[in-house]
Structure formats: structure tokens, C-alpha cells
Amino acid sequence: MKDQIDALLNDVKKLPPMSNVVVRIMSLVQKPDVSINEVAAEISKDPSITASIIKLSNSSYYRASKPVRTVAESLMTLGLDTVKEIVMLSASKAVLQKDLKGYQLEADEMWMHSLVVAELSGRIITLKKLPIPKDLAFTAGLLHDIGKVILTQFFPGKILNIKDELKNMETTFTEVEKKHFGYDHQEIGLKVLTAWNFPDELKEVVSCHHNPEAAVKFPLLASVVHIANTITIISGIGIDIGGINQELSPFALKQVGMNDKDIELLFTSIPEIQKQLMELHRG
Numbered sequence: 001m002k003d004q005i006d007a008l009l010n011d012v013k014k015l016p017p018m019s020n021v022v023v024r025i026m027s028l029v030q031k032p033d034v035s036i037n038e039v040a041a042e043i044s045k046d047p048s049i050t051a052s053i054i055k056l057s058n059s060s061y062y063r064a065s066k067p068v069r070t071v072a073e074s075l076m077t078l079g080l081d082t083v084k085e086i087v088m089l090s091a092s093k094a095v096l097q098k099d100l101k102g103y104q105l106e107a108d109e110m111w112m113h114s115l116v117v118a119e120l121s122g123r124i125i126t127l128k129k130l131p132i133p134k135d136l137a138f139t140a141g142l143l144h145d146i147g148k149v150i151l152t153q154f155f156p157g158k159i160l161n162i163k164d165e166l167k168n169m170e171t172t173f174t175e176v177e178k179k180h181f182g183y184d185h186q187e188i189g190l191k192v193l194t195a196w197n198f199p200d201e202l203k204e205v206v207s208c209h210h211n212p213e214a215a216v217k218f219p220l221l222a223s224v225v226h227i228a229n230t231i232t233i234i235s236g237i238g239i240d241i242g243g244i245n246q247e248l249s250p251f252a253l254k255q256v257g258m259n260d261k262d263i264e265l266l267f268t269s270i271p272e273i274q275k276q277l278m279e280l281h282r283g
């Protein structure tokens with residue numbers, strides 16, 4: 001099994017493609033003096049992302065104050081940070097929300113899981129006034145389980161075995177994955193984002209969202225996504241549900257400064273978040 005996975009990961013062409021435009025936009029928007037025109041010009045090079053941005057800008061989720069017809073209008077109406085979020089959302093959707101023959105339930109469930117974790121991560125930044133850009137937390141939340149999505153796309157039956165096995169055992173999803181695949185989805189995710197040339201922040205979150213204490217450079221961001229992910233799983237949204245095996249890391253809670261009241265607030269916001277995200281979920 002491990003050999004099969006190594007072969008998959010060593011041949012970038014076999015992996016789901018990530019638009020080059022997205023990688024360029026990600027580095028472009030990190031420049032402090034970047035202009036809206038520069039960003040719009042870059043985005044416009046990818047017709048499917050352009051179409052998605054215009055569609056999502058006009059969705060009730062983003063509530064633009066007036067109709068958005070172009071990428072430049074989207075940037076002017078919603079602002080650079082929100083458009084960055086939408087770029088990642090559109091680019092990730094193609095990869096994360098894939099039609100999986102016979103496993104549509106799992107695919108839909110994982111896409112909803114990714115969206116809820118993204119939204120919750122952003123809310124934690126606002127709630128605790130953390131010094132991290134909200135769109136970065138949103139993107140990290142959106143992509144945290146990319147490794148699992150890819151494992152499910154290539155080995156759907158096996159993932160379901162793991163899901164079953166988990167029901168009868170006091171073990172974690174990542175431990176069972178390692179037993180079956182030789183890698184867990186965090187390691188796979190890291191390899192995929194490395195192949196896509198994604199920034200270090202995202203690579204680290206993907207590689208340690210289940211054990212944020214292992215984060216070397218970005219422990220705060222890893223902790224935010226860990227908390228968002230754990231709350232989402234305990235709420236029953238995701239394919240690795242089984243609350244007893246998922247615990248909030250005390251390290252992460254301390255990093256973020258979360259108290260019981262904050263955690264309760266996030267838990268109770270889940271139904272409303274899910275409702276709000278329905279439109280993005282259906283796409």
C-alpha cells in the first residue's frame with residue numbers, strides 16, 4: 001500500500017491539478033503594496049476562477065452591496081481579503097468537492113466539513129482578536145484535510161474500512177490510516193501542498209492539525225484550525241466522527257486563549273453556520 005501511495009505522490013501529474021494562477025495570486029497578495037488591478041489581472045487569467053468569483057460575490061453568503069460583474073468590481077466591493085478567500089474557495093472546490101462514484105455521501109460530507117472548519121477558523125480569529133489574517137485562517141481551515149480528500153479519491157473503499165474499524169476501536173483516525181496506508185492524511189496533505197508550492201503556513205497546518213503541539217513555525221494558526229476541526233468533528237460533521245477519539249488539545253486552547261464560554265459559543269453557532277454555508281456547499 002505504501003508503495004502505491006509513494007508512486008502516486010512522486011508523480012505530480014497524477015495528483016489533482018491546482019491552478020498555477022492560485023499559486024501566483026497567493027504570493028502576489030502577500031506583497032503589502034499590491035494593487036487591485038494587479039490582482040484582478042492575475043485572477044482573470046483563469047476563466048473558471050473568474051466565473052466562480054463573480055458567482056460567489058453575488059451569493060447571499062458574501063452579500064455584496066451591489067451586483068458584481070467583474071473581478072475588479074468584486075475586489076472593490078468586497079475588498080482584497082474577502083476576494084482572496086473566494087479565490088481559495090473556488091480553486092479548492094474543484095479539488096475538494098469531487099464527484100466520487102458510489103461515495104457521494106462521503107464527498108459531500110467532507111466538503112461541508114471543510115467549509116465549516118474554514119468558517120469557524122475565521123470566527124476564532126475575530127472572537128479572540130488574534131494577529132492572523134482572517135482569510136489565511138479561512139484558507140488553512142478549508143485545506144486542512146486535503147490529504148484525506150485525496151486518499152478518498154484514490155482509495156475510496158479503504159477509507160470506508162477505516163471508518164468502520166474506528167467504530168470498534170479506541171484509536172484515532174490517523175493511527176488507523178497509518179496502519180492501512182503507511183501514511184496518515186496529514187503527511188499526505190503536506191506532500192501534496194509541497195508539490196503545489198503552497199506557502200509554509202498552510203503546509204504546517206495541514207501537517208499537524210491533529211497535534212498542533214508539533215507546529216514549529218505557526219503554532220497559533222495550527223491551534224486555531226485544530227480547535228475548529230475538533231469542534232466540527234464532535235458536532236458530527238465529517239467522515240471521521242466518533243467524538244471520544246477527538247480531543248481538544250490543551251496546548252491549542254492555551255495558545256488561542258480559549259475559555260469554556262468561547263468553546264460553547266462556537267459549538268452553538270454550528271447549526272447557523274451550516275445553514276449559511278448551504279449555498280456554498282451546493283455551489
Ligand SMILES: [Fe+2]
Pocket residue numbers: 144145148185209210
Ligand atoms: Fe484531519
